[in-house]
Amino acid sequence: MVDNSLATKKFQKEMNAGTASLVLLNVLNRSKEPMYGYQIAKLLEENGPDLPLMKQGTLYPVLRSLEENGLLSSMVEPSVSGPPRRYYKITDEGQSALKEWLEIWKQTKKFVDTILKG
Amino acid sequence: MFNTTEEYLDALKIEMQGSDSALLQDALADAREHLSTALAVACEKNAELKEADALKIIVDEYGTPEETASAYKEVERRTSPSLKQTAAKPRSALGRFFGVYADARAWGALLYMLIAFITGVFYFSWAVTGVSLSASFVIFIFGLPLALLFLLSVRGLALLEGRLVEALLGIRMPRRPLFSHQGMKWFDRLKALVTDKITWLMLVYMIIQFVLGTIYFVLIVTVLSFSLSFIAIPFLQEFFDLGTLYIGDKHYFFPAWSYPLFVFGGFILWTIFMHIVCGIGQLHGRLAKWLLVTD
Numbered sequence: 001m002v003d004n005s006l007a008t009k010k011f012q013k014e015m016n017a018g019t020a021s022l023v024l025l026n027v028l029n030r031s032k033e034p035m036y037g038y039q040i041a042k043l044l045e046e047n048g049p050d051l052p053l054m055k056q057g058t059l060y061p062v063l064r065s066l067e068e069n070g071l072l073s074s075m076v077e078p079s080v081s082g083p084p085r086r087y088y089k090i091t092d093e094g095q096s097a098l099k100e101w102l103e104i105w106k107q108t109k110k111f112v113d114t115i116l117k118g
Numbered sequence: 119m120f121n122t123t124e125e126y127l128d129a130l131k132i133e134m135q136g137s138d139s140a141l142l143q144d145a146l147a148d149a150r151e152h153l154s155t156a157l158a159v160a161c162e163k164n165a166e167l168k169e170a171d172a173l174k175i176i177v178d179e180y181g182t183p184e185e186t187a188s189a190y191k192e193v194e195r196r197t198s199p200s201l202k203q204t205a206a207k208p209r210s211a212l213g214r215f216f217g218v219y220a221d222a223r224a225w226g227a228l229l230y231m232l233i234a235f236i237t238g239v240f241y242f243s244w245a246v247t248g249v250s251l252s253a254s255f256v257i258f259i260f261g262l263p264l265a266l267l268f269l270l271s272v273r274g275l276a277l278l279e280g281r282l283v284e285a286l287l288g289i290r291m292p293r294r295p296l297f298s299h300q301g302m303k304w305f306d307r308l309k310a311l312v313t314d315k316i317t318w319l320m321l322v323y324m325i326i327q328f329v330l331g332t333i334y335f336v337l338i339v340t341v342l343s344f345s346l347s348f349i350a351i352p353f354l355q356e357f358f359d360l361g362t363l364y365i366g367d368k369h370y371f372f373p374a375w376s377y378p379l380f381v382f383g384g385f386i387l388w389t390i391f392m393h394i395v396c397g398i399g400q401l402h403g404r405l406a407k408w409l410l411v412t413d
Contacts, residue, residue, distance in 0.1 A: 017192070037148065038155040045179070055181030060148040061193035064293070076295065082154035083147070086294070 016054045020062045022105055025071060025090065025098045034075070034087035037063065063088055071097050120177060121170045123153045133187035138194070139411045140280075140292045145190045147294035152180060218392040223288055227399025228392070230286035231334035234402075237282070238331025241275065241324035248272070249321070266304060269311040276320040276410045279327075283410075289403030292411060316412050323409040330402065341391045348384030352377040 027040055035043075040063075041056040066072045071094035078084045090098070120126045127146055134142045153176060160172040180186070218224050248268035255261030273295065280291035302310065311317050351372060354360045361369030372380070 036151070036155075038152050038159075041152070041179070055185050055189075056152065056179050057149065057181035057186035058189035060152070061145075061190045064144065064148075065193045065196065079155070082158060083151050084295075085151055085155070086148075 016058065020054060020059065021066060022098075022101050024059065024062055024066065025094055025101065028072060028088055028090040029095060029098055034089040036085040036087050038085075040088075066094070070094075120173050123150065123157065123173070126153060126173070126177060126183065129183040130186060133183040134190070137187075137191055138290050139407070140290045141190060141194050143292040143412065144294045145186065149180070149186065153177075156180070215393075216389060218389060218396065221396065223399065224392045224396045226286040226288065227395045227402075228338070230282070230399060230402070231331075231338060231395065233282070233286075234327060234331035235335035236331070237279065238328040241279075242328035244275065245272070245321055245324040262305065262308060266308040266311065269308070269317055272317060272320050272324070275324070279323070279406065280410055283403055283406045287399045287403040287406075289400075289407060291407065316410075319409045323406065326405070326409075334398070341387065345384040345388040345391070348380045348387065351380045 023044070024040065027043060028035060037056075037060055041059060044059075063072065063074075067074050067088070071091060072088045073091050074086050074088045076084045076086050120129070127149060130145060130149055131142065134145060153173070156176040156179075157169065157172055160167060160176065161169075164172075181189070248271070252261065252265035252268050255264055277292065277295050281293070283289055284291040284293075351362050352374075354362060355371050361371050363370040363372070
């Protein structure tokens with residue numbers, strides 16, 4: 001028998017790779033204040049507790065690459081307990097990118113739904 | 119599975135083996151920030167919770183070291199460091215030779231070498247002042263906090279220098295600061311900083327940068343003036359009637375047929391130098407990586 005769980009895991013990973021950037025950008029676009037990694041992870045958990053879609057640790061490298069591409073900006077602030085936190089904020093470029101991404105997402109969703117319904 | 123955050127970080131370090139040391143440092147900084155925040159929140163909610171039990175739940179959500187490491191490697195593979203993609207190089211030898219003018223890395227390295235003169239002077243003064251002040255004030259109570267502040271500033275400067283090196287030389291450097299000695303009393307922290315090899319390597323870099331920065335600056339100015347003088351010979355002789363070669367009281371003019379040779383020679387000299395600059399940039403990047411990044 002073919003190991004389905006491995007294939008499923010791989011599929012899930014590939015799906016996440018695309019959606020994580022969109023989700024993170026959207027979260028930071030809605031938030032009025034800059035947010036740090038743990039805050040974002042908690043927010044996602046509260047909004048979708050039944051969906052263990054992605055491990056929290058995988059959010060950080062995505063945040064990092066979004067920042068590298070100029071869609072987010074970040075700054076480090078010391079915290080009372082533990083190491084300093086990196087706060088992320090969406091940039092103007094990020095906001096215009098998000099608009100385009102949402103459009104792509106809508107089209108993709110519509111397309112996949114239509115095909116799946118047959 | 120993991121009793122402390124440090125154990126998780128050690129496991130993550132092992133999983134990241136073989137990947138870039140700067141990427142590893144970033145991954146560790148992110149994990150440290152997340153795990154200790156989550157741990158603090160968990161302990162606040164339930165004071166009786168043991169650290170190991172709380173950590174088990176947190177790691178479950180954060181992902182195993184293996185999963186985390188693969189996420190970083192995946193993202194790093196998709197994004198390249200600054201300036202990594204240089205202009206497509208022409209095939210012919212001649213094209214490759216003159217293609218250096220279209221190579222962003224060569225211009226970046228040239229700019230870096232000029233900046234190194236300024237940063238070198240600053241680093242050197244900062245290091246020498248800091249070390250001598252800290253060392254001589256150690257006999258006073260306030261000498262120790264001063265030493266701690268100075269050593270922390272060295273780490274900050276090292277991060278800044280790393281950003282400069284990555285932006286201009288295209289060598290991958292850490293993008294997150296090193297926060298290794300958190301949660302300690304300040305005296306222990308000072309002890310940890312003093313016994314950490316990387317702190318001293320950073321100081322050595324700050325001293326070396328002064329010497330190298332000066333050498334770079336002299337090199338650039340010398341070669342630039344030679345090239346420009348060669349190129350300027352025809353103009354000086356024809357338009358300003360200035361002799362180029364002075365021997366005793368007499369000055370001599372070069373014959374007109376040699377003008378193209380001088381102009382061409384000056385241009386070639388600078389082109390060769392641009393190639394050398396490119397090489398120096400790479401060597402300097404390696405030095406910076408060796409001295410400023412923990413392994």
